[in-house]
Amino acid sequence: AQSVAQPEDQVNVAEGNPLTVKCTYSVSGNPYLFWYVQYPNRGLQFLLKYITGDNLVKGSYGFEAEFNKSQTSFHLKKPSALVSDSALYFCAVRDIAGTALIFGKGTTLSVSS
């Protein structure tokens, strides 16, 4: 069965420091992987996706994610965190049938000034 795990419920970083939000996946075949961000009282916003190609994917707002096939991971990263990055982050993988995204439980990122 396909699944996504976000092992940390919360990540705390200081502004200006690098941040990493972790995601691991389990899926048959080649994975389609996504990161979304949810700000308070807002819908989910697409950040980036990996389908094929370069293992380092660049996305919106300075975020990037590294696909690691051997570790089945797709960690979200940013070199220098901003207070405005504080939000709820979701990792997702396409299901085998291509009819849905399977989401992790989400990780709350808190960036302190």
Added chain:
Amino acid sequence: EAQVTQNPRYLITVTGKKLTVTCSQNMNHEYMSWYRQDPGLGLRQIYYSMNVEVTDKGDVPEGYKVSRKEKRNFPLILESPSPNQTSLYFCASSLAGGGETQYFGPGTRLLVL
């Protein structure tokens, strides 16, 4: 502006009183979907539609109905709401399938008393 809209944004109702949450997209997307978001569970798919007049169950369809009579609209119907349907609901759409980048509406927060 390309967007997915949902109405209402907030709704308080009582057990058994039928309600409809509307969803509309202006991007000419083929695929639409409904998710519910619950703390600690992430997003779970309720129903999806690959095209007009084509709908199918997601992971948690019990107690919900949908219809897709027009390409742009995908209403979610709760015929007899129960307290366990208290949740945050999101409508999403994508160009051609569930495995593509999905664009989310702002969410509808439902409380069933």
